[in-house]
Amino acid sequence: MALRSAILKKALCRSSVAGARSMSLWRNVDPAPKDPILGVTEAYLADPSPDKVNVGVGAYRNDNGKPVVLECVRAAERRIAGNLNMEYLPMGGSVKMVEETLKLAYGENSEFIKDKRIAAVQSLSGTGACRLFADFQKRFCPDSQIYIPVPTWANHHNIWRDAQLPQRTFHYYHPESRGLDFAGLMDDIKNAPNGSFFLLHACAHNPTGVDPSEEQWREISYQFKVKGHFAFFDMAYQGFASGDPERDAKAIRIFLEDGHLIGVAQSYAKNMGLYGQRVGCLSVLCEDEKQAVAVKSQLQQLARPMYSNPPVHGALIVSTILGDPDLKNMWLKEVKGMADRIIGMRTALRENLEKLGSPLSWEHITKQHDALILSNRLACSATVG
Amino acid sequence: MRPRSTSPLAHSSSPLPPPFSSSSPTDRRLNTLVRHLLVENSSSVMDSISASPTSAFHGDSVFAHIVRAPEDPILGVTVAYNKDPSPVKLNLGVGAYRTEEGKPLVLNVVRRAEQQLVNDVSRVKEYLPIVGLADFNKLSAKLILGADSPAIQENRVTTVQCLSGTGSLRVGGEFLARHYHERTIYIPQPTWGNHTKVFTLSGLSVKTYQYYDPATRGLNFQGLLEDLGSAPSGAIVLLHACAHNPTGVDPTLEQWEQIRQLIRSKALLPFFDSAYQGFASGSLDADAQPVRLFAADGGECLIAQSYAKNMGLYGERVGALSIVCKTADVASRVESQLKLVIRPMYSNPPIHGASIVAIILKDRDLYNEWTIELKAMADRIISMRQQLFDALRARGTPGDWSHIIKQIGMFTFTGLNAEQVAFMTKEYHIYMTSDGRISMAGLSSKTVPHLVDAIHAAVTRVV
Numbered sequence: 001m002a003l004r005s006a007i008l009k010k011a012l013c014r015s016s017v018a019g020a021r022s023m024s025l026w027r028n029v030d031p032a033p034k035d036p037i038l039g040v041t042e043a044y045l046a047d048p049s050p051d052k053v054n055v056g057v058g059a060y061r062n063d064n065g066k067p068v069v070l071e072c073v074r075a076a077e078r079r080i081a082g083n084l085n086m087e088y089l090p091m092g093g094s095v096k097m098v099e100e101t102l103k104l105a106y107g108e109n110s111e112f113i114k115d116k117r118i119a120a121v122q123s124l125s126g127t128g129a130c131r132l133f134a135d136f137q138k139r140f141c142p143d144s145q146i147y148i149p150v151p152t153w154a155n156h157h158n159i160w161r162d163a164q165l166p167q168r169t170f171h172y173y174h175p176e177s178r179g180l181d182f183a184g185l186m187d188d189i190k191n192a193p194n195g196s197f198f199l200l201h202a203c204a205h206n207p208t209g210v211d212p213s214e215e216q217w218r219e220i221s222y223q224f225k226v227k228g229h230f231a232f233f234d235m236a237y238q239g240f241a242s243g244d245p246e247r248d249a250k251a252i253r254i255f256l257e258d259g260h261l262i263g264v265a266q267s268y269a270k271n272m273g274l275y276g277q278r279v280g281c282l283s284v285l286c287e288d289e290k291q292a293v294a295v296k297s298q299l300q301q302l303a304r305p306m307y308s309n310p311p312v313h314g315a316l317i318v319s320t321i322l323g324d325p326d327l328k329n330m331w332l333k334e335v336k337g338m339a340d341r342i343i344g345m346r347t348a349l350r351e352n353l354e355k356l357g358s359p360l361s362w363e364h365i366t367k368q369h370d371a372l373i374l375s376n377r378l379a380c381s382a383t384v385g
Numbered sequence: 386m387r388p389r390s391t392s393p394l395a396h397s398s399s400p401l402p403p404p405f406s407s408s409s410p411t412d413r414r415l416n417t418l419v420r421h422l423l424v425e426n427s428s429s430v431m432d433s434i435s436a437s438p439t440s441a442f443h444g445d446s447v448f449a450h451i452v453r454a455p456e457d458p459i460l461g462v463t464v465a466y467n468k469d470p471s472p473v474k475l476n477l478g479v480g481a482y483r484t485e486e487g488k489p490l491v492l493n494v495v496r497r498a499e500q501q502l503v504n505d506v507s508r509v510k511e512y513l514p515i516v517g518l519a520d521f522n523k524l525s526a527k528l529i530l531g532a533d534s535p536a537i538q539e540n541r542v543t544t545v546q547c548l549s550g551t552g553s554l555r556v557g558g559e560f561l562a563r564h565y566h567e568r569t570i571y572i573p574q575p576t577w578g579n580h581t582k583v584f585t586l587s588g589l590s591v592k593t594y595q596y597y598d599p600a601t602r603g604l605n606f607q608g609l610l611e612d613l614g615s616a617p618s619g620a621i622v623l624l625h626a627c628a629h630n631p632t633g634v635d636p637t638l639e640q641w642e643q644i645r646q647l648i649r650s651k652a653l654l655p656f657f658d659s660a661y662q663g664f665a666s667g668s669l670d671a672d673a674q675p676v677r678l679f680a681a682d683g684g685e686c687l688i689a690q691s692y693a694k695n696m697g698l699y700g701e702r703v704g705a706l707s708i709v710c711k712t713a714d715v716a717s718r719v720e721s722q723l724k725l726v727i728r729p730m731y732s733n734p735p736i737h738g739a740s741i742v743a744i745i746l747k748d749r750d751l752y753n754e755w756t757i758e759l760k761a762m763a764d765r766i767i768s769m770r771q772q773l774f775d776a777l778r779a780r781g782t783p784g785d786w787s788h789i790i791k792q793i794g795m796f797t798f799t800g801l802n803a804e805q806v807a808f809m810t811k812e813y814h815i816y817m818t819s820d821g822r823i824s825m826a827g828l829s830s831k832t833v834p835h836l837v838d839a840i841h842a843a844v845t846r847v848v
Contacts, residue, residue, distance in 0.1 A: 024711035025654060025685050029564050032721035035728055038515060059511060067509040074506075081503040082496055085489040086700045087481060088693075091460060124548075124731035131730055140451055158729035195447065230447055261446045275512045276736035287446045297454040304457060305582035306555055306730065307548035312700035313737035 036154050058206065059275055060338055068338075070273045072330040076320040086312060091300040093122020093281075094315035100322035101281040104238060104245055105252055105264050112256070112285055119295035120283035121303065122310045125275075126236045127155060129265030129282035133232060134163030135302045136284075136295075137197060146232075147188070147198045149173075153206045156199060156234070170198070173208045178364035180210050186223060195228045202235035202264070203248040209368030211241070217251045221258045231255055232263040239271040243339035245332070261285045268318055271335050277314025458578050459818055466816040474814035475832055477823040480630070480795045481699055482762055485829045490762070492697050494755045498744040502737075513733045515724040517546020517705075521739040524746040525705040529626075529659055529673055529690055536680050540713035543720040545706050545727070546734045549699075550660045550691030551579060553706035557656060557687045558587025559726045560708075560719075567619040570656070571612070573597075575820065577630045577658075580623065589621070597632045602788035602800055604634050610647060618652050626659035626688075627672040628794025631822035635665070635793055641675045645682065655679055656687040663695045665794045667763035669756060680709050692742055694795065695759055701738025762826075766795060769828045773797075776837045783844055795826050805843035813839035 034042065040056030062068050092098070098120045102113050112118050123129035137144060146160045149172035160167050170192070171184025189198070200220075205211055212220060224231055233252055239245040255262050267280040282299065286292040303309070321327040343366075350365040456464060462478030484490050502508060516522065522544040526537055536542050547553040562568060570589045572580050573596035581591050594616070595608030613622060624644075629635055636644060648655055657676050663669040679686050685708070692703040706723070710716040727733070745751045774789040789797050801809070801821040809815040815836060817823045828836065 024715045025565065026708075026710055026715045026719050029715065029718045029722055031718045032725045035515065035724065038512075038728075038733075042514075067511050069509055073510070077503050081499045085491050086495075086698055087489050088460075088699045091457065124735075127728075127730070127732040140448055144447075155728060155732065158725075162726075162729040269512075274510055276510045276733070278731060278733070278735040284448065287449065291446060291449065291451070294451045294453040295448055298451055300457070301454045302586075304460075304551075305579060305586045306552070307702060308551040308579065309460075309700065309702070311548070311702040311735040311738065314735065 058270065060270060060273060060342075063341070068273055070331065070334045072321050072327045072334060073273060073317055075327060075330070076317045079320055080313075080316050084316065089122070089309045089312050089315065091121075091303050091309050092296060093310045094312070094319055096323060097279070097315040097319040098122055098281055100319055101266055101268075102283060104322075105235060105249055105266055105283065106256065106285075107249075107253065110256075116289040117286050117292050118283050119286055119292040119299060120281055121296060121299045122315055123265070123280040123282045124278045124307070124310060125269050125280040126234060126265050126267030127159065127280075128278065128310075129267070129280045130156065130159045130234060131163065132282050132299060132302055132306075133263055133265060133284070134160045134165060136299055138163045138165050139302070140298070141197070144195075144197050147192060147196055149185075149199065149201070149205070151207055152199070152201070153234075160199075168192070168196075172205070173210060178208075178210075179367065180212055180216070182212070182216055185212075186219065189220065189223045189227065189229065192227065192229065195230070197230045197232060198224070200231055200233050200251070202233040202238070202251050204237035204241035206236065212251070214250060214254070217254050218258075221255050221260065224255070224260060225258060230263070231260055232265070234265045236265075236267040237270055238266065239332075239335040240339050240342070243336040243343075245271070245335070256285070261287065268314070271338075272318065272321070272331065274314050274317060277317065278311060279314035279318055462816050462818055465810075469814055469816070471814040473835055475816065475827065475835060477815060477817040477827040477836075480694065480824050480826065482694060482697060482795070482826040483829070485765070485831075487827075487829055487832070490697055492755065492758045494745050494751045494758060495697060495741055497751065498741040501744055502740055508740075510736060513546070513736050513739070515545075515727050515733050516720065517734045518736065518739040518743055520747065521546055521743040522705060524743060525690055526707050528669065528746065529662060529676055529688055529707065530680050530709075531670070531673065531677055534677070534680060536709050541710050541716050543708050543710065543716040543723065545720065545723050546739050547689075547704050547706050547727075548702040548731070548734060549693050549704040550658060550689050551583065551704075552702065552734075553689035553691070553704045554580070554583045554656075554658060555587060556723060556726050556730075557689060557706050557708070558584045558589055560723055561621060561654075561656075561687075562588030563726070564719075564722060565621070565654070567617065567621060567654070569617065570621040570623055571616055571653075572623045573609075573625065573629070575631060576623070576625070578818075580658075584623075592616075592620075594622070596629070597634060597798065599800065602632075602634075602785075602798065603791065604636055604640070606636070606640055609636075610643070613644070613647055613653065614651070616651065616653060619654065621654045621656055622648060623656050623658060624675070626657045626662065626676050628661035628665035628796075630660065630794070631796050631818070631820060632798040633792025633794050633796050634798070636675075638674060638678075641678055645678055648679075649682060649684055654685065654687070656689070658689050660689075660691040661694055661794050662690070663756070663759045664763055664766075667760040667767075669695075669759070683711075685709055685711060692738070696742060696745070696755070698738045698741065701741070702735060703738035703742055766825045769825045769833070770797065772830060772833050773825075773828065773836065776833050777840065780837055780841055782837070782841045795824055796822050797825055798822055799840070801840070801843060805847045808847045809839040809843050812842065815839045 037056060041054060044052060044054040044056060060068055102118055102120055106112055106118065123132055145166040145168055147168045147170045148156055150169045151173060157167060170188035171181045174181035203211055238248045241248045252264060263284045265280065265282055269275045284295050286295055321331050346366045350362045353362045459478060463476060466474060466476040466478065482490055526542050526544040530537055530542065545556065547556050568589050569592055570584050571592050571594045574593040575597060584591050594612035595605045598605035627635055659676060662672045665672045676688060688707040690705045693699045708719050710719055745755050770790050774786055777786045792798065799821045803819045806817060806819050806821060813835065
């Protein structure tokens, strides 16, 4: 003890050793800009006004403006707490959770699941799934690039940039109609070099809320086949868009029927309200089981030096709910409830704006899907009754 | 029968094959049809496609060229262990604590914190900030640096919650690759198997410095000083804060002081990996001394902390990266840049494990109880070391086994070679990494005799 304090004292008195340099190694580090989305919440929290409204970050709120923990989640947590250990998951995450998650995207009785053709790993929500895929794409198709819709979730650009893949954009949103620029989209698909990688939002496009119709998805899928493009679906809102998870997976199912070998990022942040638990899944449909085993092993090789293995708690909640028919039904009802409330909000917002006599057109609010509305005309002075 | 797509990018580096180069859409469709028909009728084409009774022709995947990666050397040990049906099998591979009964352990304080979380209906699962849970970050910094640390009091430390030790190392590595003028990191020889991959993928180049001396099974202190002494000024140096993994060999405090002087005199940047605080000696403060020595001299450093072992939170992935800076302003700018690394990786860290840690560290009683449970784990491991050593001596197994009780922490570097290890796995169902590392936590009084048999046989029959 005496020796320890003697050494510490010596170290403290040391002013001649270069350790006590006057200049920081980080003196040239610039302050980074605030995240455009999460920064909004930071600013909101700092605002003292009683009238403040946060319509920034995409997290569900009930009618009192409060975050919601689903009943099925509470029930699952009560079952889990005190009963299980916290050992490391395998690098690929919870097998049970991944199995249940694949059923949601690919179909309860999917032949691809039966044939074990899907390479799938638990991921850190949707962000983690996209990043893992981007790193994987870079490693194994190093000369490829990614086509990203305009606009898209801001973090998509960061993810593929940090994976060091060049980005291109494709037309998506049509500001004049506040709908889909289908012609521009199809042109871009046709003009992209064969075999390009495309990022597609499976449903409830973020930030526009504008989705292709079923017919349009079929045309997109056909053109993808012609061009040999690779489709990577980011599905962050399954169940949230229409209230029906099967319906929200339609685009993916169309691509599967047409024989595409797709990639999918799934997230439980919104549809199970598990935001901070960081639960998701990355899957890549392969030619056969052998290839799926190889691809999965390589995905694990990318996860290991990033976080070793994914967090267990959120995965346990998911597999507890989806593995129990009663809890699963409870979940399906609650997801529909959330989706319905949002659809109700769209209607209410549109009606109120129209009632206030706004000269602008607000029909896109109810035409667009899901929680997000792209409205360049939503003036700060507009108030919702 | 379903049509399958054909991707011209079956082999990513090859140019576009003929069917898709310059033909019209009609030609392309005809070509696709032809390929389907060819597949149906031609056995030679079928040979080149993986056989699957339920499948028709599959389009070539853009990932068709991918080969299966080798098993992770450490986690692969558990995979092999799980497959073994033998009733006497012993898993001494991965560093996860086991009780005397060979069971995983969830600490009492953790269970109580969990209950608090579950019973608190006001708790939500919202996104944490990018940097994680604020309380957790503050308390973690205090834990490693000491509550009275001047660096903390002067706001010179930025701490961000990360995914356990691995995540903290990766975020730190990425930050360094982007913002630090030196891109080389020196890691000890040997070190945890994942260090090289973490830093390489971060964008750093990895070199080694001498550390372990196989002859003495102790520290090669002269070699260490030589190698760090000849490192370029400013290079990053990875230091295991305590309980070196895999060797269990730690410098003495006097040696740490010499290391510190050398590092500071050469303006090398220390990056601590602290995965076993409290686990090594049983005392949280004692195990933090090397880190505190460096923080106390006013210089800068990085610290990766993990709660996987010392709080038994393995799978919850709880950890923190702290960067001790010269000034508060620098610390604030550094934090803003750390966010830019994290956001495109996973946006924000998982809430559950950090919430448990924060509850325990905040509460006087829970904290004290934790230190008692932690000491009990460390003591059991120390007792296993003693038992193994005594048993090998009693058996008369050739060799000097005193390193077993000299080394510290969860692992013992036995000195057994890869052939001996393979022999022990095959004949005695002992699972361990091929570098001769055993996890003492995986041993119990009941299983020591079996391990001694295996070591004795390996040492006498396999050279």
